[in-house]
Amino acid sequence: xxxFVLMMLALSVGAGAQGLRPVAAFPMREDxxxxxxxxxxxxxxxxxxxxxxxxxxxxxxxxxWVLPVKLLSHFTIEAQVEGYAVPIDLNQAAREIDVRPDxxxxxxxxxxxxxxxxxxxxxxxxxxxxxxxxxxxxxxLTFRFTGELREMWPKLSSGVPSAEWVERGASGFYxxxxxxxxxxxxxxxxxxxxxxxxPFQERPQVHPLEFRLHVDPKADAGKVYPLLxxxxxxxxxxxxxxxxxxxxxxxxxLGAIYSGHAERYKAQAAExxxxxxxxxxxxxxxxxxxxxxxxxxxRLGGEMGLVAGYYASGDSARPGFGWFFGRDSLYTLxxxxxxxxxxxxxxxxxxxxxRQRADGKVMHEYSQTAGDLDxxxxxxxxxxxxATPLFLTTMLDYVRASGDVAFLAAHKDKVMxxxxxxxxxxxxxxxxxxxxxxxxxVESWPTSSxxxxxxxxxxxxxxxxQQGSAAVGQMARLLKDDTLAQAADARAAKVRAVLEKExxxxxxGEYGFSQDFGKIDKTSTVFPSVAWWNDGAGYTPGLEHAGVxxxxxxxxxxxxxxxxxxxxxxxxxxxxxxxxxGSVWPLFTGWAAxxxxxxxxxxxxxxxxxxxxxxxxxxxxxxxxxxxxxxxFEPFGRSTSHQLWSSAMVVTPLLRGMFGLxxxxxxxxxxxxxxxxxxxxxxxxxxxxxxxxVVDVLYRREGGFMNxxxxxxxxEAVRLVGPAxxxxxxxxxxxxxxxxxxxxxxxxxxxVDETWSGRSLRLEVEGVxxxxxxxxxxxxxxxxxxAVEGGGLDGSALTIPFSGAAGYMSKVVTLRx
Numbered sequence: 001x002x003x004f005v006l007m008m009l010a011l012s013v014g015a016g017a018q019g020l021r022p023v024a025a026f027p028m029r030e031d032x033x034x035x036x037x038x039x040x041x042x043x044x045x046x047x048x049x050x051x052x053x054x055x056x057x058x059x060x061x062x063x064x065w066v067l068p069v070k071l072l073s074h075f076t077i078e079a080q081v082e083g084y085a086v087p088i089d090l091n092q093a094a095r096e097i098d099v100r101p102d103x104x105x106x107x108x109x110x111x112x113x114x115x116x117x118x119x120x121x122x123x124x125x126x127x128x129x130x131x132x133x134x135x136x137x138x139x140x141l142t143f144r145f146t147g148e149l150r151e152m153w154p155k156l157s158s159g160v161p162s163a164e165w166v167e168r169g170a171s172g173f174y175x176x177x178x179x180x181x182x183x184x185x186x187x188x189x190x191x192x193x194x195x196x197x198x199p200f201q202e203r204p205q206v207h208p209l210e211f212r213l214h215v216d217p218k219a220d221a222g223k224v225y226p227l228l229x230x231x232x233x234x235x236x237x238x239x240x241x242x243x244x245x246x247x248x249x250x251x252x253x254l255g256a257i258y259s260g261h262a263e264r265y266k267a268q269a270a271e272x273x274x275x276x277x278x279x280x281x282x283x284x285x286x287x288x289x290x291x292x293x294x295x296x297x298x299r300l301g302g303e304m305g306l307v308a309g310y311y312a313s314g315d316s317a318r319p320g321f322g323w324f325f326g327r328d329s330l331y332t333l334x335x336x337x338x339x340x341x342x343x344x345x346x347x348x349x350x351x352x353x354x355r356q357r358a359d360g361k362v363m364h365e366y367s368q369t370a371g372d373l374d375x376x377x378x379x380x381x382x383x384x385x386x387a388t389p390l391f392l393t394t395m396l397d398y399v400r401a402s403g404d405v406a407f408l409a410a411h412k413d414k415v416m417x418x419x420x421x422x423x424x425x426x427x428x429x430x431x432x433x434x435x436x437x438x439x440x441x442v443e444s445w446p447t448s449s450x451x452x453x454x455x456x457x458x459x460x461x462x463x464x465x466q467q468g469s470a471a472v473g474q475m476a477r478l479l480k481d482d483t484l485a486q487a488a489d490a491r492a493a494k495v496r497a498v499l500e501k502e503x504x505x506x507x508x509g510e511y512g513f514s515q516d517f518g519k520i521d522k523t524s525t526v527f528p529s530v531a532w533w534n535d536g537a538g539y540t541p542g543l544e545h546a547g548v549x550x551x552x553x554x555x556x557x558x559x560x561x562x563x564x565x566x567x568x569x570x571x572x573x574x575x576x577x578x579x580x581x582g583s584v585w586p587l588f589t590g591w592a593a594x595x596x597x598x599x600x601x602x603x604x605x606x607x608x609x610x611x612x613x614x615x616x617x618x619x620x621x622x623x624x625x626x627x628x629x630x631x632x633f634e635p636f637g638r639s640t641s642h643q644l645w646s647s648a649m650v651v652t653p654l655l656r657g658m659f660g661l662x663x664x665x666x667x668x669x670x671x672x673x674x675x676x677x678x679x680x681x682x683x684x685x686x687x688x689x690x691x692x693x694v695v696d697v698l699y700r701r702e703g704g705f706m707n708x709x710x711x712x713x714x715x716e717a718v719r720l721v722g723p724a725x726x727x728x729x730x731x732x733x734x735x736x737x738x739x740x741x742x743x744x745x746x747x748x749x750x751x752v753d754e755t756w757s758g759r760s761l762r763l764e765v766e767g768v769x770x771x772x773x774x775x776x777x778x779x780x781x782x783x784x785x786x787a788v789e790g791g792g793l794d795g796s797a798l799t800i801p802f803s804g805a806a807g808y809m810s811k812v813v814t815l816r817x
Contacts, residue, residue: 026255046642049121050299068152068368122261144208155369186243273339285613289650305351309643320640326387335651337401340689360421362387385438389468396471403665403691433465455514460527466495474538509548524568532595554604563589576630590649597657603751609653610737665691671721678732678778749773767802
C-alpha cells in the first residue's frame with residue numbers, strides 16, 4: 001500500500017485559500033526521455049524552473065529556493081516503522097535516481113519501507129517535491145530542515161529567521177519570521193505535527209525544524225500530503241494570514257499543476273529540433289541539452305532571462321552561478337537558435353538590451369536580487385568586455401536563423417550603440433578593441449604587466465572584435481545600409497590583418513595569448529580556436545597560419561579524454577586545478593570542436609564534441625558541468641553542475657559542425673556541409689527551424705556519395721543550397737567514444753591530423769605506449785584493396801599499436817588503395 005507526501009514551493013502569496021488538506025494522488029507521465037542510475041554519493045542533482053529551484057545530492061538531501069529566496073536547506077528524512085525499533089536514515093538508504101525532463105525521482109529502499117522522492121519545477125508555480133511511501137506497517141516520518149529565508153547574493157541577509165508554529169486543529173504550519181515585517185516565509189504539511197520547538201524561556205540553542213507525519217498504509221492509501229511553501233516580500237504578503245492563504249490557494253491544484261507542466265515538456269519535444277542517428281545515446285544527449293538550457297530560465301518581474309547555472313549553495317546564498325550573465329547566454333543562444341526556440345532567443349536579447357549601458361556596453365552580470373540594490377555600486381554589471389561584440393554576432397545569428405529582420409530594425413539603435421562602444425575603446429591605438437573597459441576572457445593572468453591583473457588585449461577579444469565588425473556589415477546589408485556595411489567590412493578586414501601581425505609567433509607557428517602594448521604573451525592556449533566560431537556570408541573563419549594550433553589542440557597536450565584544456569599541459573603556465581590556466585571547460589571543448597570541423601579535421605572534431613555529449617550523464621544527470629580538472633577526470637568541487645553554456649556546447653558543434661548546417665531564415669535556405677562519422681549509414685536532423693518554416697534534413701550514404709535532402713514539415717518551401725549529392729572519399733575511418741573512469745588520467749588515442757591525397761589517407765595519431773588504437777575502416781567504393789602502413793587491418797578493423805618509452809607517442813598511419 002502506498003501513500004504520497006508532496007512538497008510545493010509556492011511562487012508568491014495569492015488568494016483563495018480553501019483550507020489545507022490532503023488531496024488525491026495523480027498520474028504522472030511515463031513516456032519520453034529517462035536516465036536511470038544508481039545513486040552516487042556526493043554527486044549533485046538539480047531541479048530548476050523559472051520560479052523555483054531544488055539543488056542537492058543524490059542521497060536526497062536538498063535546499064529549496066522560491067526565487068530569489070533560499071527558503072530552506074539540509075532537508076532530510078527519517079522513518080520509524082511500527083514494531084521495528086531501529087530508526088531508519090532514509091538518506092543513507094538512497095539507491096536509485098531517475099531523471100526525466102519533467103521530474104527527478106530518488107528511491108530510498110529498506111526492508112521495511114520504500115520511499116520515492118519525486119521533484120519538478122513548474123512554470124508559474126515553483127518547485128515541487130513528492131514522497132510516495134510504501135511500508136509494510138504504519139510508519140512515522142520525520143522531515144528535518146533548516147529554515148533559511150535568505151535572499152540571493154548579494155542582498156543583505158536579515159539574519160537567521162525565527163520559527164513560529166501556527167496551530168490549526170491537529171496540525172499547523174511554520175512561519176519563518178525575519179527581523180522585518182515585510183519579509184517572511186511559511187511551510188506547511190497538512191496532517192503533520194511540529195517537532196522540537198525550544199520555548200522562549202530555554203537557553204539559546206539550535207534545532208532543525210521538523211514535521212512529524214504518521215502514515216498508515218491501509219487508512220492513508222492514495223492520499224497526497226502536500227508540503228506547501230510560500231514567501232511574502234511586502235507587509236501585505238508577509239503576514240501570517242496572507243501566507244496561509246497563499247498555501248491554500250495552491251493546495252487543491254497539484255494534479256493540474258503537474259499535468260500542465262508535463263504537457264509543456266511534451267509539446268517542446270514535438271516542436272523543437274532533435275537528431276536521429278545510429279548512436280541512441282547521442283540522440284538523447286542532444287535532447288537533454290535542449291531540456292537543460294530551457295530549465296535555466298528565471299523570471300525577474302515581468303521578464304524572463306537565462307541564468308548561468310545552479311549548484312548547491314551550502315551555507316551561503318549563492319546557488320552556483322544562479323543569476324544572469326551576458327556572455328553565458330549569448331554563447332548559448334547559438335544553440336537556442338539552432339534548435340528553433342526563437343521566442344526564448346528573442347526574449348533573452350531583449351533582457352540584455354534592457355540592461356545595455358547608455359554608452360553601448362552590453363552587461364556582464366546581473367543578480368536575481370540586483371533590482372533591490374544599488375547594483376551600479378558593485379563591480380560586476382559591466383565587468384567583462386566580450387559580451388559587446390558577442391551581442392553583435394549573436395543578434396545576426398538570431399536574425400539569420402529566424403528571418404526576423406523586423407526585430408533587427410526595431411533595435412538598430414542598440415546594435416549601433418554596441419558597435420560604437422566596441423570601435424571606440426582601443427587603448428594602444430592599434431585598431432583592435434581591448435580590455436581597457438573590462439576583462440576579455442580572464443579576470444587575471446599571472447604574467448600580466450597591467451596593474452589590473454589582466455592583459456591589455458587578448459587574442460580571444462581581438463577575434464571577437466573582428467567577428468563583431470563582420471556581423472555589423474551583414475546586418476547593415478539586411479537593413480539596406482550600404483555605407484555602414486562597407487565601413488564594417490573594412491574594419492573587420494583591418495582587425496584581422498593587425499591581429500595576424502600582432503599575435504602570430506612565427507617561431508612556434510602559433511598565436512599568442514595576449515599582448516600588452518607590443519609585448520606578447522606566448523602562452524599556448526585554446527583561445528585562438530574562437531576564430532572559427534562564426535561562419536557564413538560575411539565571415540572569414542579561421543586564421544592564416546592555423547596548422548600548428550589545430551594539431552596541438554587535437555593532441556594530448558590539450559585534448560584530455562573529457563575535453564579541451566585551456567592551456568597546454570607542456571606550457572610552464574599549466575596548472576590543472578586552476579580556474580583559467582589548465583582546467584577543462586566544455587565551453588572550450590565546443591570552441592575546439594567548431595574549429596576542427598570547420599577546418600577539415602572531422603575526427604578530432606568528433607572526439608571533442610563526443611567528450612561534451614558524454615558528460616551529460618557524468619555528474620548532474622541530464623546536464624553538463626562547468627569545468628573539470630586538467631589532470632584527472634573529476635569536476636571541480638565548486639563546478640556549477642547544471643551549467644548553461646556547457647549544455648549549449650553539445651548542441652552547436654553537432655548541428656553546425658558534425659551535421660554542417662548553415663540556416664538562412666531570411667532567404668529560407670539551408671546549406672549543408674556534412675561531416676558525419678564514417679560508420680553512420682544515415683542520420684536525420686528533425687524539425688530544423690528555418691525562419692517560420694520547419695524541415696527535416698535527411699542524410700543517406702549511397703556508394704561514394706552522401707545524399708542530402710530536405711523534407712518539409714510546415715511553412716513555406718525551404719531550398720537546399722549546394723549539392724544534394726556530396727562526394728565522399730573512397731576510404732574513411734571512424735572511431736568510438738566514451739569517458740574514462742573517475743580519477744583517470746588521459747589515455748585514449750588522439751587523432752592529430754588527417755589528410756587525403758589521391759588514393760591514400762594519412763593519419764597522424766597519438767597513443768600511450770603499451771596501448772592499441774582501434775578504428776573502423778569504411779570503403780565507399782566497392783572492390784578496393786586497402787593496404788596499411790603503420791598498423792594492422794583485419795577486415796574493417798584497423799588497429800594501431802603504440803610501443804616505446806612511457807607516455808604518449810606519435811605515429812603516422814597511411815592507408816593506400
